[in-house]
Amino acid sequence: MSYQVLARKWRPQSFETMVGQSHVLKALSNALEQGRLHHAYLLTGTRGVGKTTIARILARCLNCDEGVSATPCGVCPTCKEITEGRSVDLIEVDAASRTKVEDTRELLDNVQYAPSQCRYKIYLIDEVHMLSNHSFNALLKTLEEPPPHAVFLFATTHPQKLPPTVLSRCLQFHLKNLTPQLIVDHLKTVFEAESVSYDEDGLWIIARAASGSMRDALSLADQAIAFGGGSVMGDAVNEMLGTVDHDVLTQLLAAIVAGNADKALAVISAYAERAPDFVGLVDELLKLIHRIAVEQAVPGAGSEGQLYRTFIHDYAGLISPEDLQLFYQSLLVGKRDLALAPDPITGMEMIVLRLFAFRIAPADIQLEQSSAQSVTTSSSQSEEVTPAKKLLAETAAEQTASVDAVSENHQAAASAQLSEPTLNEPVETAPVAVASQSVTPPAPSPAASMRDNFDATPAYVAPVELAQPENIQAAMASESVNVGDTVNVGDSAVNAISQGSEEGTNPALDTLTPLSWCEIFAALPLSGVVRTVASYCVPIETSDEGASGQVVFALADDNATLFNDEHPARLAKGLSIYYGKPLTIKINIVEDWSSLTLPGNVETPADYRLRIKAEVQGEALASIQGDDNVKSIIDAFDGELDTDTVRSL
Numbered sequence: 001m002s003y004q005v006l007a008r009k010w011r012p013q014s015f016e017t018m019v020g021q022s023h024v025l026k027a028l029s030n031a032l033e034q035g036r037l038h039h040a041y042l043l044t045g046t047r048g049v050g051k052t053t054i055a056r057i058l059a060r061c062l063n064c065d066e067g068v069s070a071t072p073c074g075v076c077p078t079c080k081e082i083t084e085g086r087s088v089d090l091i092e093v094d095a096a097s098r099t100k101v102e103d104t105r106e107l108l109d110n111v112q113y114a115p116s117q118c119r120y121k122i123y124l125i126d127e128v129h130m131l132s133n134h135s136f137n138a139l140l141k142t143l144e145e146p147p148p149h150a151v152f153l154f155a156t157t158h159p160q161k162l163p164p165t166v167l168s169r170c171l172q173f174h175l176k177n178l179t180p181q182l183i184v185d186h187l188k189t190v191f192e193a194e195s196v197s198y199d200e201d202g203l204w205i206i207a208r209a210a211s212g213s214m215r216d217a218l219s220l221a222d223q224a225i226a227f228g229g230g231s232v233m234g235d236a237v238n239e240m241l242g243t244v245d246h247d248v249l250t251q252l253l254a255a256i257v258a259g260n261a262d263k264a265l266a267v268i269s270a271y272a273e274r275a276p277d278f279v280g281l282v283d284e285l286l287k288l289i290h291r292i293a294v295e296q297a298v299p300g301a302g303s304e305g306q307l308y309r310t311f312i313h314d315y316a317g318l319i320s321p322e323d324l325q326l327f328y329q330s331l332l333v334g335k336r337d338l339a340l341a342p343d344p345i346t347g348m349e350m351i352v353l354r355l356f357a358f359r360i361a362p363a364d365i366q367l368e369q370s371s372a373q374s375v376t377t378s379s380s381q382s383e384e385v386t387p388a389k390k391l392l393a394e395t396a397a398e399q400t401a402s403v404d405a406v407s408e409n410h411q412a413a414a415s416a417q418l419s420e421p422t423l424n425e426p427v428e429t430a431p432v433a434v435a436s437q438s439v440t441p442p443a444p445s446p447a448a449s450m451r452d453n454f455d456a457t458p459a460y461v462a463p464v465e466l467a468q469p470e471n472i473q474a475a476m477a478s479e480s481v482n483v484g485d486t487v488n489v490g491d492s493a494v495n496a497i498s499q500g501s502e503e504g505t506n507p508a509l510d511t512l513t514p515l516s517w518c519e520i521f522a523a524l525p526l527s528g529v530v531r532t533v534a535s536y537c538v539p540i541e542t543s544d545e546g547a548s549g550q551v552v553f554a555l556a557d558d559n560a561t562l563f564n565d566e567h568p569a570r571l572a573k574g575l576s577i578y579y580g581k582p583l584t585i586k587i588n589i590v591e592d593w594s595s596l597t598l599p600g601n602v603e604t605p606a607d608y609r610l611r612i613k614a615e616v617q618g619e620a621l622a623s624i625q626g627d628d629n630v631k632s633i634i635d636a637f638d639g640e641l642d643t644d645t646v647r648s649l
Contacts, residue, residue, distance in 0.1 A: 007218040029070035040152040044159040045175030048215030051155040063118035089118035101134035128154040129161035143169040177212025201234030322360040509544040514602040521605040524574040535605040620648035
């Protein structure tokens with residue numbers, strides 16, 4: 001056969017012509033130049049990354065007639081014999097076909113004899129992990145005390161299958177998978193030398209299909225040259241490998257981004273007519289989304305091939321990073337569920353429809369506030385939104401009509417108390433600056449009323465609502481907040497506060513005392529972790545400066561587990577709404593609670609809630625113990641009341 005396949009023709013003959021693996025080549029070159037030679041080398045790595053090639057080059061380096069060096073001459077008789085595979089002192093063994101201990105013993109019987117022509121007798125054992133345990137045991141003694149003229153070169157794809165006793169006697173070098181960029185660059189060199197026409201898309205498809213193996217890449221290149229009639233083009237390579245066509249990927253992702261479900265389903269239907277691989281389609285979508293995400297993070301790093309370079313560059317500016325992450329995660333989950341679908345096309349369509357159903361909400365308008373002066377609604381500024389985000393916001397709005405409808409109904413209910421829709425505007429600066437508020441200080445309510453309000457709040461997850469004037473109810477009207485979320489102050493809330501300020505009904509800051517803190521706490525628009533932390537605090541100092549003020553709280557060290565630096569600013573928002581002016585909050589962690597000078601009957605809201613709960617439980621227990629029917633049942637059955645199961649209604 002006159003034709004020699006590319007994988008053999010372009011096999012490197014020296015360390016300088018090797019592609020990649022610089023970490024291994026550097027170590028071997030330095031060892032050869034300095035004369036620090038080991039008697040056993042173990043080369044590991046996946047298929048086609050250069051294990052056997054490096055071993056043969058190392059054999060030439062050791063036995064070259066010009067001397068031991070990292071640059072063998074390649075022209076001396078010894079180098080030629082090793083290159084042509086006819087050197088009697090280079091014994092190559094395929095361990096996969098010689099696994100018996102008898103084969104190993106026969107091999108080792110000749111180790112003691114000096115090489116016939118070369119400097120070293122070299123044993124190159126490929127796929128050494130295939131040897132049996134008895135074979136390894138027979139090899140151990142020789143590896144432990146080898147003759148000075150013997151060198152062992154082991155190659156394997158599964159080093160974990162080798163006994164630790166063998167591993168400890170070898171120098172191990174792990175060969176890495178080659179990157180697609182390295183493979184593409186080498187293929188360009190090969191095709192130009194072989195006068196093969198190509199395009200970059202074809203090279204990148206081959207490089208990705210090779211999965212880090214240069215030998216696989218060259219074998220695929222041979223196949224692509226034959227398939228394309230002497231040229232390697234992207235469309236032909238796609239057809240040869242049966243991979244997803246570029247147009248299918250780009251059209252499908254473009255339809256998903258644009259929110260065009262009809263187009264997306266049409267692309268899937270057309271693809272289904274060509275013996276499709278839907279798992280492969282999902283994989284290619286994942287790779288494309290990954291490269292767009294890389295392009296967003298590091299411009300220019302995610303482009304591969306001319307066609308994809310343009311597409312990735314364009315869509316990196318159209319899709320938000322959040323949507324990309326959501327797409328990627330949804331596709332990963334969909335790939336897992338694809339095998340459970342009634343048929344592949346149904347599973348693929350549901351995966352794509354899931355991408356339409358779930359989208360990241362558009363960025364909310366945020367209210368920016370200055371720490372130096374009060375801010376009215378006219379000073380609120382919307383968050384800067386790029387044109388790409390605007391496009392995505394419109395797309396998300398079109399595709400989440402059902403969600404919007406629910407949101408509109410919720411907002412309609414809230415608008416019964418608000419003069420205008422409340423915007424989701426988290427206030428982030430401290431001290432919090434808001435317009436003055438009209439709030440009538442809450443009148444002291446009976447313990448039963450306070451108890452009802454506290455019991456209605458499950459574990460401080462949602463704000464407690466007391467009887468409030470209309471202004472403060474409107475200011476605090478908002479959607480439920482998850483644990484840890486920021487309490488938002490909307491324009492309507494600010495307007496309501498401003499109206500109260502004009503009426504001159506603001507509560508004085510000196511009404512905030514340790515004794516009144518429980519009542520005021522129940523009226524604050526706090527939720528989540530902030531509300532929990534605040535429930536363990538007690539105000540110990542207030543400073544009213546007219547247009548602003550400051551409050552210092554004490555928090556016991558035992559209850560400060562959830563506390564962080566953001567909580568004072570978020571507590572300031574609620575108190576600023578309540579008192580109608582910007583407040584600065586400081587929370588001191590107190591190790592010795594008894595060192596505080598507080599009235600004797602002061603309780604934290606958390607302690608108050610526990611006491612009220614205990615009182616209610618006691619009343620419930622007394623009520624059931626005094627019930628005549630319960631007494632009759634106990635007497636009739638000679639029973640006992642399990643007090644731990646009694647719960648108040």
